[in-house]
Amino acid sequence: MYKSVMDSLRDEAGLDSQSATPLYKRLQNGIRNAVEKGVIKGEEALPPERDLANTLGVSRVTVRKAVGNLVEEGLLVQRQGAGTFVAQRVEQPLSRLTGFTEDMKDRGMAPSVKWLDRAIGFATPDEAIALNLSPGAPVSRLYRIRYADDKPMCLEQATLPSDILPDPTEVSHSLYLVLEKQNSRPVRALQKLRAQLFEMEQAHLLHVQPGTACLYIERRSFLNSGRPIEFVRSYYRGDSYDFIAELQL
Template sequence: MYLTLDQTATTPLYLQLEARLRDALSSGTWKAGEALPPERALAQQFGVSRLTLRKALERLEAQGLVQRRQGSGTYVAPRLEQPLSALTGFSQDMRARGLEPSDRWLKRGLFAASPEEVLALQLSPGERVARLERVRSAQGEPMAVERAAIPAHLLPEPEAVKDSLYTHLEGRGLRPWRALQRLRAVAAGRQEAGLLGVRSGSPLLYIERLSFLPDGGVLEFTRSHYRGDRYDFVAELRSS
């Protein structure tokens, strides 16, 4: 790879270098999870100081394109493609990619349904829901904050859910049959940013999912915030 910089341009060298490295990452010069060459080698290759190189790498890291590991080097940040055509859970998705999922529980128990949950789950006022809130991680890295609500009569013991919610529900004969999802881009608030280890204002994908049983009853109402620097949601379109 040979990417020249214009030493006479008014654009600072670190911004030129950032753009060249971003293009190289986009073109697949380095694969996800692969280490970039050592800083000394990259600086020599582009004819810049290591300080200039570090400024460019810091900007790429802030965009979620690379990960800098103390004492190890700089690595291409992984991105996960999530198909929108399959009804699967986080644990299943990660294991299908050879990644080990893990959770940090924030809340798990029975609670009075909020007005939003009453409406979404088609409940009567005063009914309770099983509420499951957790940070979902892959290979130890936070990927999403997930908040799920299920009618209490369908999940009377939410503490029994250890890993995959869908696996637990299927064990109770409650396999989700279809789902509706709504996605939109949002900026990370202080709470989500802290839980996901990103800066406030960072791009997130907010997803609402309603899952249904074969008889048409609502099984699950889930609201999730996914890291925009780690996830691509992919939909296959066909001509009618």
């Protein structure tokens, strides 16, 4: 296995080329490309640092710097006494309306949250259109970082009419749990997805490099009556999430 991995890393990194790009950057990109192509899969171990250096003909300092940067990005994880592994990716089906907390618990992962803001405000034009509100209507806003097993996975900005969520500080972890208790949990949603790049502040909050891949998801959620009650804008790490859709004829 290591031979095929090493061959792939050498090709992906372009270590034999005369590029002016520093070796550690080329190796870093090579490892990332190998992971994205499935040469090294989630939860699989990277070859040991010494083997990478000797086989690829680079210094251990180069390997250490490339691997360290990918650990900071969250693509790799280091386990004391065990080695360096590719971080597990989360596969999220697009056919079910569930909350982040439920999704992570279903996968045996521990969800947590860091609150950036919980406040009452007035609907912006975009929020008013999404929630079918009058311009300037009172709304509750939730802005947080969502974690799985202590790894930051996404930034989430949720807006709800204030009569649905009068006090945003009621939400400690799961918004849908709070809504369910008051019989206001949405039953369907419309989602829009697009690829973009993380901006400086977003990247800092999620511990990735600015300009790395981001999956932006915009969701409007509805009650049985058809009333829109939730407008969510989420920014997912492109190195950690795969969204799955089932298509039928």
